[in-house]
């Protein structure tokens with residue numbers, strides 16, 4: 045991968061025409077190593093958060109072998125890169141053909157479900173296989189999450205016991221899973237969910253082999269400073285120890301965001317400044333879905349290819365490149381007052397659900413990927429330490445910008 049020391053070096057050397065994903069594989073390694081070292085169970089990477097090959101490779105290089113996949117495309121992607129990968133098909137609604145091919149062609153043995161109809165599909169499509177791990181997804185409270193995921197999936201506390209009993213009859217291993225919602229700001233949400241799962245298991249009277257606490261582990265965005273990840277792990281470990289499950293039951297987690305969020309930023313070019321707003325070449329149909337639709341306060345920096353910013357700072361609204369008026373990132377994004385056409389904006393903390401959400405609407409969306417060696421905005425994995433670059437690709441000295449944080 046073409047790599048620059050900093051995004052500013054890239055701007056000054058290349059004047060990129062397309063939006064650029066500035067990626068830091070090292071940050072993925074740090075996050076995956078932390079989870080594998082601290083989570084008291086198996087860590088599955090939720091591929092949907094960022095399926096980029098560089099991110100998967102960084103994860104795999106740490107020894108991570110389990111992947112939470114949601115579709116056949118994700119299965120094919122993981123299988124094509126890592127013959128020894130293990131995959132859990134954790135989408136609670138799958139087509140029969142997808143189940144069949146994943147089982148018979150790709151060796152998938154773990155399937156999630158949240159209703160009897162899906163159980164019937166899995167059993168039929170695998171020809172009543174006797175080596176299935178069936179994971180019943182439970183509906184749990186998402187009130188502590190910044191991005192709730194509770195509306196669509198999950199068996200209710202009322203329906204789950206019967207479903208677990210039924211699934212037990214077809215499962216070599218039986219599990220429960222839940223998702224407390226993405227960017228969960230309170231570790232006790234996991235304890236509450238585990239306690240609810242325990243009640244349901246007791247009521248079902250089944251032996252449980254797997255407890256999957258899902259994703260939801262947070263990253264640090266401006267204005268959203270979560271408790272330390274150590275606390276999440278502690279709460280989960282303590283609550284798991286109290287669960288009425290088999291002595292050798294396994295504990296799993298499926299983080300997406302927390303493994304990749306801080307690894308990438310997006311560099312977009314300013315195409316026009318008009319009426320206090322910046323029109324840029326990336327937007328809600330590109331890499332900025334969450335900035336537009338969830339109004340998340342992603343951090344920004346301005347980069348000028350040929351000089352320095354002199355103005356004060358002010359808040360700007362950003363418009364994406366498509367003709368759709370929903371392609372708007374309200375912000376406000378605090379940037380230099382004198383920002384102008386041809387300058388670049390770097391939007392940080394977009395490694396999760398950034399490039400993964402991109403479309404080609406209106407003919408836009410193509411994004412280059414370039415490695416950078418600078419540090420992310422913030423980190424959940426200890427203090428950020430500036431390292432000396434081994435070798436600079438850029439020959440031009442980056443000039444200091446007044447507005448850089």
Ligand SMILES: Cc1ncc(COP(=O)(O)O)c(C=O)c1O
Pocket residue numbers: 090092093112134135193223225226227258259260261298299300301302396
């Ligand atoms: C089943 C499942 N597992 C894991 C994740 C990853 O969640 P997060 O990115 O919040 O860690 C998701 C996200 O949608 C999910 O649906």
